[in-house]
Amino acid sequence: MTTSDEALAQAAASGDRDAFAALLARHYDRLFGLACRLLGNRAEAEDLTQDICVALPAKLQGYRAEAKFTTWLYRVAMNAAHDRRRRMASRGRAADGWGDWEVNRRHANAEEADRTDWLTRAMAQLKPDLRDTATLILAEDLTQSEAAEILGVPAGTIAWRMSEVKKALRARAAEEMTP
Helix, strand or coil: CCCCHHHHHHHHHCCCHHHHHHHHHHHHHHHHHHHHHHHCCHHHHHHHHHHHHHHHHHHHCCCCCCCCHHHHHHHHHHHHHHHHHHHHHHHHHHCCCHHHHHHHHHHHHHHHHHCCCHHHHHHHCCCHHHHHHHHHHHHCCCCHHHHHHHHCCCHHHHHHHHHHHHHHHHHHHHHHHCC
C-alpha cells in the first residue's frame, strides 16, 4: 500500500527526510511542468522549482491537511510564481530606467517567438489570472472546484475565466489566420 501524500507531508514536516524525498519524487515533475507553464521560460521555471523545493521543508510546517496535499502544493507554487513575476517586473523597470525595461521586454518577446508550441505562446499572452486558471484546468487537469480552491476565488469566477480564455484563444487563432 502506498503512503498518502498527506501522511508523507505530516512526516516530512516532523523532519522525516525519507518522507520529504518521497514527496519530491512524486511531485517534482508536475511542479516543474506547472512552473514552465506559469512562467513560459524553462530557465526561470527551473529556478522557481528549485526555490520551491528549498523552501518546502519550512512551508510544510504550516501544512494542516485541510485540503489535499496537491492542492496545497499548487497554491505554494502559484504564490511563488506570482512573487517571481512581480520581482522580475520590478527589477526590469528599476534597473536603469525604462530603457533597460524595454530591452528586457524585447528579449522576452524574442524568446517567446522561438517557441514552437502555439498554445504555449497563446497562453503566455493571457492576463496572469486567466493564464493561471487555464494552466490549472487545461494543463493540470484539475476541476473548476479544485482550481477555485487553489486560487482562492469562487467556482463561478473560474467558469467565467475559462470562458474568457476560450474567447482570447479563438481571437488569437482568427487573427493569425487573417492574411
